[in-house]
Amino acid sequence: MPSLEALHQQHKDKNFGIIYIANEQQLSDLKAFEKRFKPPYPMLWSHSKIQKNFGNPSAIPSYYLLDSKGVILSYSVGLIPKKEIEKALELIDAKESLY
Numbered sequence: 524m525p526s527l528e529a530l531h532q533q534h535k536d537k538n539f540g541i542i543y544i545a546n547e548q549q550l551s552d553l554k555a556f557e558k559r560f561k562p563p564y565p566m567l568w569s570h571s572k573i574q575k576n577f578g579n580p581s582a583i584p585s586y587y588l589l590d591s592k593g594v595i596l597s598y599s600v601g602l603i604p605k606k607e608i609e610k611a612l613e614l615i616d617a618k619e620s621l622y
Contacts, residue, residue, distance in 0.1 A: 542565050542566070542567060544573060544580075553566065578598070585598070
């Protein structure tokens with residue numbers, strides 16, 4: 524997760540954000556994770572509505588890139604190289620300038 528934290532810090536003042544959707548079975552597990560890793564971005568405890576809105580992700584980690592209107596632009600499973608995320612952010616910036 525250090526790479527996500529670095530991306531968050533690098534782009535937090537732009538049209539970019541990270542939200543961690545936790546699949547932990549117990550809320551206490553999520554709180555323990557949050558206490559241990561102290562992520563600088565919001566964390567959500569997954570439930571059926573979140574699962575439905577994100578297409579019932581079946582693997583961890585799953586990554587979604589959304590535009591400022593919440594439209595899913597890209598989805599991938601597994602770790603994404605930082606260069607691919609940077610390229611996607613450039614595309615999002617270009618799309619956002621059209622709004």
